[in-house]
Amino acid sequence: MDDDKKRKLESEMTSDSSSWVDSSYFFGNEERERSILNEFGWNLSPLQNERNQETTSFMEFDDHQIELEQQRSDLAGIEKSGDASTSNPSVSSSSSDELPEKSTGSDGKPPEKPSKGRKKGQKRIRQQRFAFMTKSDVDHLEDGYRWRKYGQKAVKNSPYPRSYYRCTNTKCTVKKRVERSCEDPAIVITTYEGQHCHHTVSFPRGSVFSHEGPFGGGLNLSSSQIYAPAMQYTVSGPLSVTQSHQPQLEVRPSQMQPQQTLQNPSDEGLLGDIVPPGMRNR
């Protein structure tokens, strides 16, 4: 699958365009990861628990592209609003949320045309994404939030399906994808997209995380467990591209060396160099 997948990933990377140019990664620095996650409102579960879970890698995607996409989307919405979206004036909403906007008819809209999926002209907007690679025997890892599964798809070149989850909070548009690595079935790849607009909920089951931790959910990333192969997938896009051939990315290779990052997470330089100031100030 390697070549095919690599090509796919790379093309995905490039097709996502400039989008991920500013992608940032931080591995191996627990404090940093924690603070970043905290800034984004994430409360991640301990990554080692009775279920034998263990996070091997962590990454974060910047939202640079989101802004671009939103601008594009806004423009498209404005252009199209003249002819198409009479029934939905909020198509070109400039809010940062994707608002899947189910057309269940509850808003009085007659379901005369059960057009599944997004409305025409409404672009898929990607939000901030975090990806984790976790060694676990269970696919869906507890992270302090409640999720509702809304889809599952077979992944090309992988025997394992990918599951799609949405936060059950109606106001929260956070999604996550869960899939197993085809290279190492023991590894679960979890990708979060978006930011929670609420706190974690108490889980009656499991409760492997503490609500009294310094970050609410008690993130416990262990830097010693960063898993190198993870980089090939998780960072699939940016990193592999960066390393394999010359990318159009405006990133300095020295910042993107996974091994370097993994093994020698310098305390000061990494985040300062990688994380955009805007993000840090959030």
Next chain:
DNA sequence: CGCGTTTGACCCGCGC
């Protein structure tokens, strides 16, 4: 009965 999962169909973007 409410909530979550399953699953087939649909939509959309992208490469060829």
Next chain:
DNA sequence: GCGCGGGTCAAACGCG
């Protein structure tokens, strides 16, 4: 333009 693959919807179903 067409086909493929990823992502999403929503009805049906299961479970507590």
